[in-house]
Amino acid sequence: MDSADVAGANVAHVGTGDADDTILLVGAGRMGGAMLDGWLARGVAGSRIAVLDTQPSDALLRSCRQHGVALNPPVAHPVNTLLLAVKPQGLDAAAPGIEPWAGPNTAVVSILAGRTLADLAAKFPRAAGCVRAMPNLPASVGRGATGIAGDGRLPEPALTRVERWLGAVGLVERLDHEDQIDVVTAISGSGPAYVFLLAEALAEAGVRLGLPPDLAARLGRATVEGAGEMMHRHADLAPAALRQNVTSPGGTTAAALAVLMADGALADLLAAAAGAAHRRARELAG
Ligand SMILES: NC(=O)c1ccc[n+]([C@@H]2O[C@H](COP(=O)([O-])OP(=O)(O)OC[C@H]3O[C@@H](n4cnc5c(N)ncnc54)[C@H](OP(=O)(O)O)[C@@H]3O)[C@@H](O)[C@H]2O)c1
Structure with a gap:
């Protein structure tokens, strides 16, 4: 089964069903893939997850098929949480294709090193708000440590949802200022x-x-x-x-x-x- 088949089986559920808690993961490489594994291991319903990845690995294809995760679906409805996990330099090219997934109730979360909240807000102008997150690699074994900094626009329930998604792979700590992301990078990131x-x-x-x-x-x-x-x-x-x-x-x-x-x-x-x-x-x- 190719990625289109997998997508077709599940796209109807993305952004619908449990409307309070759907996510689009953009980039399922080392870090994004670890998060996806963490969600599925915790029993999150695959129908609440959609994944965009330019070259899905065999393991990703298998996992999506097994758990009913929509892989590379066409845009359905805006999701509640949009998690960016591509390489930082890939954001500019990827953003226009992703933007339709970000509606007025969407929290855009980025784990991209060095891409600022202002940068994200400019790329996703319709989103409810943006969050920068800095996870670390032990997330791949469920023992990550992640610092998050929001832009102050997201309502508390949306921020809590973001914490829940990121918390599937370890500790999540809220930061007071975006500048602290660089400190988190130096302490738990590296x-x-x-x-x-x-x-x-x-x-x-x-x-x-x-x-x-x-x-x-x-x-x-x-x-x-x-x-x-x-x-x-x-x-x-x-x-x-x-x-x-x-x-x-x-x-x-x-x-x-x-x-x-x-x-x-x-x-x-x-x-x-x-x-x-x-x-x-x-x-x-x-
Ligand atoms: N690894 C870490 O320890 C760590 C820690 C903190 C933060 N981060 C951040 O996490 C991000 C990802 O790092 P990583 O190590 O997981 O990188 P990675 O393994 O290269 O994963 C990125 C994934 O995104 C895919 N991708 C690229 N462009 C895309 C697009 N337009 N749409 C959908 N998918 C796309 C890539 O596919 P292709 O292979 O086809 O390009 C790849 O599967 C980076 O921004 C990094 O700053 C990483």
């Missing part, structure tokens, strides 16, 4: 790479202390995975409390932390790293 580097650095330290590289790599990786899982399961405890719980006075962990925390060593290093990411995010946003 942050997974910092944590992967921590696993690498732990392994490197093990090698320097005499372990075989493969063994050190396995230990570094399992340690970061395990610590992350503990934070997840003990959401009631602050990271500092978890750290203190595993730090006996005068013990080995305390000896290491004395180095990492001496004069804010690690905190300063991370602040400098995130500062560089923040500057770069602002440069890229023009």
Whole structure:
């Protein structure tokens, strides 16, 4: 079955049925695809979702067929939420074809790096309002962290709907100002790479202390995975409390932390790293 068949089977439901909660996902690549998977895994009815993608993968075709998601349908009715997940440079070409999906009750949500709220409002003038969102890649395993900044025009129920869609793949936090999107980019957007580097650095330290590289790599990786899982399961405890719980006075962990925390060593290093990411995010946003 090709994408046209899939679309034909479901297009009638898009923008109708549960009229309060329909979504059009534009671009089902890494990030958009992760969100679609998150919605479907949570049992969202496929009839409430439509997807536009220029070159749908076999996996996307299968998933849409299995769950009754309309893939590349012709415009039916404006949707409640329109989620843009194409590459930032693809927006200008894509916008005219998408605009008919955005009516006076539509929230336009963009995860596109560097595309401003003003930019979005100009491209979707009939929309109820626009939201910029910055997710991160752990969304692909349902553990994302997303910051959102709205343009102040959307009524609360529409904003709550946006949070619900994005929340299917992890934490969603509202921001006070659009400028904070660049900070979110530097902290949680780029942050997974910092944590992967921590696993690498732990392994490197093990090698320097005499372990075989493969063994050190396995230990570094399992340690970061395990610590992350503990934070997840003990959401009631602050990271500092978890750290203190595993730090006996005068013990080995305390000896290491004395180095990492001496004069804010690690905190300063991370602040400098995130500062560089923040500057770069602002440069890229023009
Ligand atoms: N990946 C991340 O960690 C991350 C984090 C935060 C934000 N973002 C943002 O998320 C956006 C998408 O990133 P990504 O990594 O998911 O990119 P990606 O994997 O390249 O996905 C983009 C998808 O959109 C499709 N597409 C392109 N033009 C289209 C159009 N006119 N209509 C419909 N579909 C179209 C692409 O198809 P083709 O392959 O045919 O071009 C592709 O499947 C970017 O704007 C990025 O700034 C990404």
